[in-house]
Amino acid sequence: MFVFVASFLVVLGTLTFARPAHADEDDDIQRQVETQKSTATDLEHLDVRRAATSELQRLRDWLNLAWDLRNKHEADDAKEVLDRCLAQAELIRQVIVSAQAKAEVTEKETRLQKTRERIAQQKKALQNAQVEKRALEPTVGS
Numbered sequence: 001m002f003v004f005v006a007s008f009l010v011v012l013g014t015l016t017f018a019r020p021a022h023a024d025e026d027d028d029i030q031r032q033v034e035t036q037k038s039t040a041t042d043l044e045h046l047d048v049r050r051a052a053t054s055e056l057q058r059l060r061d062w063l064n065l066a067w068d069l070r071n072k073h074e075a076d077d078a079k080e081v082l083d084r085c086l087a088q089a090e091l092i093r094q095v096i097v098s099a100q101a102k103a104e105v106t107e108k109e110t111r112l113q114k115t116r117e118r119i120a121q122q123k124k125a126l127q128n129a130q131v132e133k134r135a136l137e138p139t140v141g142s
Helices: 003-018 021-047 053-071 074-141
Strands: none
Touching: 021 053, 021 074, 053 074
8 A cells, every 4th residue: 555655646746747848948948048148248248349240139139039939839940040049159259250350460561561661761761871971971081
């Protein structure tokens, strides 16, 4: 009798605390959306040049869509959107890195141009000094 009561309580407990399978899937999708929203925030902070503003907005829109699909229990569609979000986040990283590299190149080109101008001025000053020296040489030698 005790075994029967214990078995009944175990079955009752399992049925009481059992959640539908889609609830676990919804929790997983919720976790992924929250993680990717955090990633989007981090990417926004990294984008100091505002080179990926539209891409970031698209990412946020897709994350909202994934959340809506999760709430409708359309897990497969939500997972598809989350995969798209991962690719979008990688695109954003590449845009940010590209913008940083472009800014560095521009800065180096500016420094190079200033150096070239300084060299040209020094060459001109050297030429002028050589002309003056030649002009003074005959007078000194006489």
